[in-house]
Amino acid sequence: MEVTLLGTGDTTGTPTVGCTCEVCERARDPDDALRTQLRDRGVAVGDRGVERTRFSVHVRNERTDETLLIDASPDFRTQFLREDLDVPDAAVISHVHFDHLDGLGNLYRLTRDMPVYAASEVDPATGRSVAESVRQRYDYLDVIDVRARDPFASFRVAGFDVTLVPVDHPPLSCYGLVVEDPETGAKLSLSGDTSYDVPEESRDALAGADLLLVDGILPADRCDTHPAGGADYVDGVPMTYGSKHMTIEGARRFGEELDAGELRIVHLSHYLPVETAFDRPLAVDGETFVL
Template sequence: MQVTLLGTGDTTGTPTVGCDCDTCTEARRRGVERSRFSVHVRNERTDESLLIDASPDFRHQFLTHDVPLPDAMVISHIHFDHLDGLGNAYRVFDDLPVYAADETDPTTGESVADTVRSKYDYLDRITVHDVSPFETRRICGLDVTLVPVDHPPLLCYGLVVEDPETGAKLSLSGDTSYDIPNESRGALRDPDLFLVDGIVPASLCEYHPIGGRHENDQGVPRTFGSKHMTREGALELAEELDAKTTRLVHTAHFYPVDEAFEEPLAVDGEQYEL
């Protein structure tokens, strides 16, 4: 299983358009990008590829990185930085299966699959497949499972991708606070590679309107506001889940410049063989 991180940034990416903060300036100097979130998974046994989330930077990502167009796609939730790149499929694909959760979201009155289906009804070469949480589907020769996480006010899902022949395992936390249900933690456990939401360091919680949440024994917030984990929360979760390799994704340009390019923060283009 070959995993390529096409997009490792949050909703505005790094560098952020129109921003001249120290972190964005340094990212430009280094030629480093953290575009909006997307992960490419290639099954080298079957020569098929799965795309996790449709970044608005879809076109740029596939022109920049040497990976094939996907044979299928999974959508974790309906925020624009994970979904709106699906419009790039117009005139690009002959047939693209898109998998998404079937649970009805109380906030929207429809499931993620329903939203994808209705929003992109003009893409007649896209077929949306409804998937129940914890229901494993064989997609591109890989076992894919959606697991509920905590990203209020919308339903959101992490993912587990396993190779049924080699046992290689990729886990993604999805966009989430530290308050991930125990059943989902169990499914995510023991990954070879863990891609985990760590939007900012815990020290920045004082600048959030509602501060931080889910403090550890030392009083360090593991959730920034209500929707995303802090760096510290992400690393604690990775340790709890016994991840072999951990990369922090969905990171913001608010990281101080002297921390923004340190391990284990991911950048676009990283590739892993599992």
């Protein structure tokens, strides 16, 4: 299983349009120390510097040469050109926020048939399942074949066993994912966009991954910038920023609790200390893992 992090940023990405903060400026023009650090991680730093585009993950089955896209970033075209990738064989959508969904519009004229998997259970906030919402939003694209799947019910796609697991991203329904290779036993888990308050059944499903990608948007000491503050305190430290995303501290603890072989924190904002903004386990675009 070959995993490429196509997009590791939040809804605005890093660098953020119009922002001159230290993190965005260092991303635009990385210093030699950062370039060396990223090369050591196998990341090519191009003319545009360091990127954290909107969230998306590419998974290739090396046995069958099939590929799976997890969430369709609005930066789809940039990501696929940057990594020199072909159109994926299938996609899974975790929820209907634009930064995880709107890349599907890029499929027009690129493929004749794209199975897109999403959860079947009805979201009380919308009155529709994620699958129904995707189908309705892209009803003009006949190349998209939306296939509804029940949470916790594994399904086979691209030679992998994939499972959708409910997480906590109010007010919308959102799902983490487990991707397992039935031949090699390799396991990739993604928390999805979520607070730290992930249901125990979902935690159990996500646990023990070779690689765990966890939503962590910014440090706990920035929770005072959110109208709702922080939540899910552990030893006086908020594990959740507001109600929808983990703090960096929450994501680290989540990874420890789930006994991940390797942890990367994703969906990162640019509100980070510049000295450590690009350090492991904070992910950057272009990182590749072979599980």
